[in-house]
Amino acid sequence: MSKLAVEFKGTKDGVTIYCLEDASFSDILSDLAERLKQRAAFFGEASVKVDVGQRKLTAKEKAALKGVIEENSSLKLLSVQSAKERKKAVVPAKRKGETEDLRLDGFKEGRSLVIKKTLRSGQYIRFPGNVIVLGDVNPGAEIVAEGDIYVFGTLRGIAHAGVSGDRNASVVALRLAPTQLRIADVISRAPDDSSFPDQPEYAYVSEDRIMIAAITTKLGS
Amino acid sequence: MGEVIVITSGKGGVGKTTTTANLGVGLALHNKKVVLIDADIGLRNLDVVMGLENRIVYDLVAVVEGHCRTKQALIRDKRYENLYLLPAAQTRDKNAVSPEQMRKLCAELKEDYDYILVDCPAGIEQGFRNAIAGADQAIIVTTPEVSAVRDADRIIGLLEAEELKARLLINRLRPDMVKRGDMMDIDDIVEILAIELIGVIPDDEKIIVSTNRGEPVAANANNSLSGQAYINVAKRILGESVAFLDLYQNQSFFSRLKKLIGFGS
Numbered sequence: 001m002s003k004l005a006v007e008f009k010g011t012k013d014g015v016t017i018y019c020l021e022d023a024s025f026s027d028i029l030s031d032l033a034e035r036l037k038q039r040a041a042f043f044g045e046a047s048v049k050v051d052v053g054q055r056k057l058t059a060k061e062k063a064a065l066k067g068v069i070e071e072n073s074s075l076k077l078l079s080v081q082s083a084k085e086r087k088k089a090v091v092p093a094k095r096k097g098e099t100e101d102l103r104l105d106g107f108k109e110g111r112s113l114v115i116k117k118t119l120r121s122g123q124y125i126r127f128p129g130n131v132i133v134l135g136d137v138n139p140g141a142e143i144v145a146e147g148d149i150y151v152f153g154t155l156r157g158i159a160h161a162g163v164s165g166d167r168n169a170s171v172v173a174l175r176l177a178p179t180q181l182r183i184a185d186v187i188s189r190a191p192d193d194s195s196f197p198d199q200p201e202y203a204y205v206s207e208d209r210i211m212i213a214a215i216t217t218k219l220g221s
Numbered sequence: 222m223g224e225v226i227v228i229t230s231g232k233g234g235v236g237k238t239t240t241t242a243n244l245g246v247g248l249a250l251h252n253k254k255v256v257l258i259d260a261d262i263g264l265r266n267l268d269v270v271m272g273l274e275n276r277i278v279y280d281l282v283a284v285v286e287g288h289c290r291t292k293q294a295l296i297r298d299k300r301y302e303n304l305y306l307l308p309a310a311q312t313r314d315k316n317a318v319s320p321e322q323m324r325k326l327c328a329e330l331k332e333d334y335d336y337i338l339v340d341c342p343a344g345i346e347q348g349f350r351n352a353i354a355g356a357d358q359a360i361i362v363t364t365p366e367v368s369a370v371r372d373a374d375r376i377i378g379l380l381e382a383e384e385l386k387a388r389l390l391i392n393r394l395r396p397d398m399v400k401r402g403d404m405m406d407i408d409d410i411v412e413i414l415a416i417e418l419i420g421v422i423p424d425d426e427k428i429i430v431s432t433n434r435g436e437p438v439a440a441n442a443n444n445s446l447s448g449q450a451y452i453n454v455a456k457r458i459l460g461e462s463v464a465f466l467d468l469y470q471n472q473s474f475f476s477r478l479k480k481l482i483g484f485g486s
Contacts (some may be wrong), residue, residue: 122263124312139274140265140311171406189275192299 014047015075022052025061029068036072039136048075050169053083108168110147118159119143129148148172159181167205172215176201178220181210223254223331226338226458227356231372233343235364236392239428239437241340243448244360246439247455249304253335258307258326260352260388261342265309272300272435273306282310285322291329299424300440302370305334315347320354327355327356336458345379353380359387362417365394365405368412377416388419390454395424396469420454421470422447 005023011018019028036043048088050065057065069077112127118138121140125131130147141157143149148170149161160182162169167184177196180189181203188210200215225322228241238261245257259267262282265360268274279294284307291307310317330337342354353359365372373389380387391410398404411418425447431438439455442448446466453463 122311142312180277187278192272192275 006035008035014049014078015043016051018051019053019055021055025055025057029064032065033068033072036069036075040073043073043075045076046076047078049078050080051083052080053152056082109148112147113145118153137173137178145169169196170202170204172200172202174200176203176212181212183210186210223334224336224358225327225331225356227341227353227359228338228362229341229349229352229359229380230362230369231341231345231375231376232363232369235362235369236422236428237343237362238266238340239271239432240360240392240422240451241267241338241352242323242432242437243439243451244300244455244458245271245304245336245338246301246339247452248336248438248458249298249301250439250452251455251459252303253459254303254305254333255336255338256305256307256330256334258330258337258339259309260323260339261349262309262348263311263314264342265311267340268296268306268308269435270432270437272437273298273308277308280310281312281326282306282317285318285326290343293324300436315342316345318351320350323351323354325355339407345375349376349379354381355383358383359385360390361387361414361416361464362390362392363410363414364392364486365407365410367405370405370410374414377414389414389416390419391421393424394421394468401470419457420450421465421468422450422454423466 005020005027006021007018009018017032022029031198048069057080061200065080066070066077069075082117108130111127113125113127113131115125115131115133118135119125119133119136119137119141123141124144125142125143128146131143131145132152133143134152135203136153137143137151137155137157137159139156141162143158144160144163146162146164146166148173151159151173153173154175155171155178157178158180159171159178161171162184165184167186169183171181171183175196175198178190180187183203183205186205186208197214202215203210203212205211228237228244230237241257245255248255257267257271258281259265260281261267268277273296276296279289281294283289284291284294295307298306327337339356340354342348360371361376363369369446377387384414389411391407394407395404399406407418408422423446425438425445427438427445428447438445439451442452446468449464453466457461
């Protein structure tokens, strides 16, 4: 089995193939050929960039690379770039006091699952880390996470954070209107005659009860 | 020793769940200990119609798989303390439960409760097989439509094969349409299906309001004809002899009265 020499990464502009720094050029070519063969159907006719890292390729090597790609897939080679030409990652802006009211100690970094769709009734997600939903969670849908749960949308279903017993876990939603909230071993349900405020809120455990607080942003202060 | 009644229809959308909820309320009003089982795993609704959705922690599948005790999964109704709901699981499917497990569960519940009403899913597959497994008798819900009656007939045939006694509940009757000759009448349906009629529920806007609110109409029976009709069905289940409601009361009722007398025992 040949050593892993290239890495595929999907971006919104297409596929980028990263050549690992410690791989030899011949390894790169053979690994690339093999993996393109396996995934040719998956990639289709996407456009592709090859990132060669720190190395400098001769015209002959570039041609060889192009040959391997064209021979084994329908990908369209746009360019060959080096590490220096990579786009810089977006640095988040820092706003002072933005999360003043949040109990930040409750939130943890860690493995996270990002779900880019609305979870509908009957759909069930369980993940040993944080779960982030870019969409709504409808009634009848259930998210169970060992870490925190973040819903960038309306949470109407059931969210269970800190399922393995972490009472510091939190549930955050742009609109928190759940059927039930569970954090670790604490369960709460929506009040029967409920109206939900139209603003981001988060839930946490305090003295054996689930508390809900608004997330207030204090901009420019 | 209690009795297990399955509420079934074959066709979807004829009012099985609404009927289950309202009969549960009706029986509870007569001081019976009642459990409602939602057998529609994966498409549960009974919890919503009862307004108990936000109380669900354990469900039918959790019980049969042994994750909790049966009593733990029973949700006490917010209005009647002798009415309980055993909700279906939403994230599973019909194959999560077997007829044998349902039979065992029903037998267990019969020890402590007077009536166990099983809300059957539409169809005649696994979900239907599960729902009827533990039943002692059945109530067939149909609407006055040819398609619903056709499916009810099919279901009655299947229940006869299981030697289950079935009674008929006609739902969503519209006396005005019957009068114009645009809808099957009660006796047309009874003639085709040829089983005992246990009740006729008139079509009622209040049903939609009540299911949306999670408050069965039978809980406020004085406010609606449909609520009264359900209460009467509950009484008939208890063995009382109750006259059928005169659903044609605002119509040219002399001619209609004659028809009703045929059923008015």
